[in-house]
Amino acid sequence: MANAAVISLVRSLEELVQRKPHLISDETRRMVDSVLDSLEYFQNFLESTSKRRQKYCRKVEELEREIRMEVEKAEDVIELKIMYGIMKKETLEGKIDAPRERKAIRKTLLPFVKKIDAVKRNVMGSSFGANQVQGYDDSTNEDLLPGHSSRNVAKLNPENIIVGLEDDLVRIIRRLKGPTLTRKIIPILGMGGIGKTTLARKAFDDFETRQRFDIHIWVTVSQEYWIRGMLLEILRCTSDVTTDEKSNDGLKDTISIEYRIRGMLLKILRCTSDVTTDEKSNDGLKDTISIEYQIESMLLDNLCHTSDETKKVSNDQMMDLIYKKLKGRRYLVVMDDIWSSEVWDLLTRIFPDDNNGSRIILTSRQEEVANHADPDSNPHEMNLLNSDNSWKLLREKVFGVEQACPPELQYIGVEIAQRCQGLPLALLVVAGYLSKISRTRVSWEHFAISVSNVVTNESDICLGMLAMSYNYLPDHLKPCFLYMGVFPEDSNVNIVRLINLWISEGFLSDELEGRDYFEDLVSRNLVMVRNRSFSGEAKTCGVHDLIGDLILKEAKKEKFLQVTKRSEGRRYSFHSRDQAAFWKLSNIIRTLHFFEGFKKLSKQVPLLVSFKLLRVLAIQKVTFQRFPLEITKLVQLRYLQFTCYDHIHWSVSELYNLQTFILGYEVSGLLPPTIPVEIWQMRNLRHLHIGDFFSFPIPSNKLQNLQELSCLALTSCTSELFSAIPNLKKLQIVGNYLMEMKRERLNSLSCLKELEILKYRDDGIKPSRIPSMYALPTSLKRLTLRFTSLPWEDMANIVKLPNLEVLKIKANGFLGDVWKLNDEEIFNQLKFLLISWTGLKHWEASSVNFPMLQRLFLKRCMNLEEIPQDFGEICTLESIELHDCSISAAKSGKDIKEEQESMGNECLSVLIYNHPC
Secondary structure, eight states, X not given: OHHHHHHHHHHHHHHHHHHOGGGOOHHHHHHHHHHHHHHHHHHXXXXXXXXXXXXXXXXXXXXXXXXXXXXXXXXXXXXXXXXXXXXHHHHHHSSOOHHHHHHHHHHHHHHHHHHHHHHHHHHHHSHHHHHXXXXXXXXXXXXXXXXXXXXXXXXXXXXXXXXXXXXXXXXXXXXXSOSOOSOEEXXXXXXXXXXXXXXXXXXXXXXXXXXXXXXXXXXXXXXSOOHHHHHHHHHHHHOHHXXXXXXXXXXXHHHHHHHHHHHHHHHHHHHTHHHHHHHSOHHHHHHHHHHHHHHHHHHHHHHHOOOHHHHHSOHHHHHHHHHHHHTXXXXXXXXXXXXXXXXXXXXXXXXXXOSSOOEEEXXXXXXHHHHHHOTTSOOEEOOOOOHHHHHHHHHHHHHTTTSOOOHHHHHHHHHHHHTTTTOHHHHHHHHHHHXXXXXXXXXXXXXXXXXXXXXXXXXXXXXXXXXXXXXTSOTTTXXXXXXXXXXXXXXXXXXXXXXXXHHHHTSOSSHHHHHHHXXXXXXXXXXXXXXXXXXXXXXXXXXXXXXXXXXXXXXXXXXXXXXXXXXXSSXXXXXXXXXXXXXXXXXXXXXXXXXXXXXXXXXHGGGGGGOTTOOEEEEEEEEESSOOGGGGGOTTOSEEEEEESSOOOGGGGGOTTOOEEEEEEOOOSSSOOBOOGGGGGOTTOXXXXXXXXXXXXXXXXXXXXXXXXEEEEGGGOOHHHHHHSTTOOXXXXXXXXTOOOOGGGGGGGGGOTTOOEEEEEOOSSSOOOOOOTTSSOTTOOEEEEESXXXXXXXXXXXXXXXXXXXXXXXXXXXXXXXXXXXXXXXXSSOOEEEEESOOOOEEEOOGGGOTTOOEEEEESOTTOOOOOGGGGGOTTOOXXXXXXXXXXXXXXXXXXXXXXXXXXXXXXXXXXXXXXX
């Protein structure tokens, strides 16, 4: 986690200079610049070693650990002794002696500046640091990329599993046999252990499929790949002699031996690399590598019977040879376990496209690889097994296909299978254990209690395979991934909150970057999207239990995070009510999460004051009677979340670093609580979420950084307020039937020129009116109306919004039984439309009104007679879903689908759920 520590220190130094420029002397500025230069060097070093896959060399790990430790110590000094020290003096003395403080800062910085410089010299003195400075030339090593092969890590792979993959296999074979003559690439994506290789192997070995192709090539790439070895393997598959004389199994055995010996050679060289680089010149290194090549050549000659011709040619010549052998032939290629786009770029030139129906299957955990290989090919994404298939797989592996499971073990067996969460690899591990214990109910019940530990303890089998995905992560994604460990097992984590936490921790700078990081982790099959909004946007996420175990293991190793145990780490998460560890926490703790109610936690709040460096404090399942004033002393807080019965105290404004404030309000009464006017001093505030609804004080300043605000009382909606928060992007407004106000307050929304998401929930009693077509900001992309009781005629104002992509009408958002659109009323950008719980009966519209619509979602529209039949002509429409709607509406949906199918359009999906009989 050195990279995350470096980035965090950079931001702390920049913050020091920006906030206290009058206390930074010229000499101090030079010291800060020197440290920033060193930090930039560290970032380049860490990035370069990561790219060269040398991070897991022992020496590099030691260097990274040294960087992390000294950088974290330096940041502690800045935040505790300088920033906090200055704040404390200003509070107690009112004014500080600037000359004396400048001298004190310089004196405090000097020791860690020297230490950072010493670390830099140490890194530069290493062979890796020297390569970083001088530029690393790996041209002589282009086919030698050290690391670990994910195909060799696990002793047990789901190679023979077909349970639950039947439908997947049919779809893959259909794509292989498709009529298209152009060369097609078929990516198979999924997390480690989910059965990608098994699926590809079953398709590759299918008899009828093989008959369609002249040449069959299977090449295993892996995280560590050896270009020459892969070319030799491909060349053998294209050789008539090889295919006549050796079986596929024999070839696999030969290559396996070849790879294992090569791996041993690389390990020997790696272990001696420190001595070699210290005691030998570059020429000596070349001699060492040359010797290795000679050994390799002899091994290949003896093991693989490589022809003299092959041994003499270069990689480029061998590629040309392979291309010529494939030219004009219809081939089937499987590139298994491919991790990087570079491999594809290297090998794609050897596969000609002769418009003869050739096919290439790629298996990968990385969506990026699939998109790079062929942006137009839809990847086949593999899913976890459902409960039935999980039990079927477990049962067949324990008892065999022919033997039945004893009835007394059926129920407990299903429970054990469910605890594996649908991952075939985990099911195989559990099956291995069950097959060794007695087949009695007592034994199986006892095993069910510890099934998670059994899976976790098989690190060579499960965690070893999954760890490959973690090892391959770029440095900037590793802390974001490990941060998932703060949440309890099986949590549904709100993605927006997760990204805000990443920002608060200093892992990244803004929400847009955070969304990119999140999507990257999802595309690598490390994080799963658990719930999506109606419009398809990811809302909550989580990780498989095995991935969670991997996270906690790596987080503990890196001293990144601990869960309910005493630790030397900087982040702490309580998943239980165990209070013993709370009293033993180090005062350098940066993060505290409480997910279970602590007895008498409110009495322990004063202890939090000792954690002066705390950046994140999230307390759940505990409600404070009084606003905890002690928390307002934690001036380094960036993220704060808790619930209380009391009003917000004015002293919360002392948290000048706070970016996200989530306060669960449980205040009785119908009038909204008011935030203290001091809120306008919190200039770094980005996200503010207060209870069910609240009133905002009259502006005394501007909050330029505020981007999200919920749940704001409608009475506070004024032009004066919105002009003071000009960069707001997300807003949730709440009305109340006791509020005496004019609906014209909605006109003030036009002041929010950056607003993209608006949710408006009213009482649904007094009908509302959107006053004019100019009331809503034209920047709006998503609009949700709930209990607003608007007449359908007011939709004429909403249709004018030029950027609107998502419109949700919920719970009588509109009243009336007729919605009629004329040809001039066009939702030019609308992609998703939801209508639920309305009295709509007649809907008169056509495809002209919704030219970009992709998804239509109707729920509890019991009076709706029919969906406009012309909707089938919307060329972008992908799906229509009806939940609990009328029989006639459901029939109209079916009619639309049948009509489109009769015209050759099979892309439209119509799904109907629970319509009355």
